[in-house]
Amino acid sequence: MRxxxxxxxGVFVNYFLKKNEKxxxxxxxxxxxxxxxxxxxxxxxxxxxLGRLLDKESASVxxxxxxxxxxxxxxxxxxxxxxxxxxxxxxxxxxIVDCYVIALAxxxxxxxxxxxxxxxxxxxxTVVIK
Numbered sequence: 001m002r003x004x005x006x007x008x009x010g011v012f013v014n015y016f017l018k019k020n021e022k023x024x025x026x027x028x029x030x031x032x033x034x035x036x037x038x039x040x041x042x043x044x045x046x047x048x049x050l051g052r053l054l055d056k057e058s059a060s061v062x063x064x065x066x067x068x069x070x071x072x073x074x075x076x077x078x079x080x081x082x083x084x085x086x087x088x089x090x091x092x093x094x095x096i097v098d099c100y101v102i103a104l105a106x107x108x109x110x111x112x113x114x115x116x117x118x119x120x121x122x123x124x125x126t127v128v129i130k
Contacts, residue, residue: 005030006105007038007071009045009097010115011129016050016062022129026113036071039104041097043073074104083107091122 007030015023030036043063050059083103088096098116102123105112112119112126120126
């Protein structure tokens with residue numbers, strides 16, 4: 001079985017804005033393999049960013065596409081919250097959402113796909129797509 005991949009918000013944003021071919025290729029591979037994970041927090045960020053940059057309808061379509069794909073959207077529970085809180089205590093430079101992304105990846109022994117190089121400073125199994 002292929003290693004799980006936690007997808008950070010920036011990857012989704014760049015994919016839906018069609019920033020470059022790297023994002024399309026990465027997302028196509030993740031969706032085809034069924035290895036993708038993300039958090040409802042990332043969905044919130046994506047909705048906000050696409051709603052601001054495009055419009056609410058485009059943001060809603062993007063969310064629907066994710067929900068109807070093989071990407072699993074993970075709920076937040078107590079264990080994940082405590083792990084993310086511990087990360088935030090240790091690495092104040094990370095956003096709270098990034099702490100949740102790392103906590104999920106640690107719990108799932110997954111890779112992280114992101115555009116944020118600060119995540120790579122904390123979690124070594126990270127692919128930064130630029």
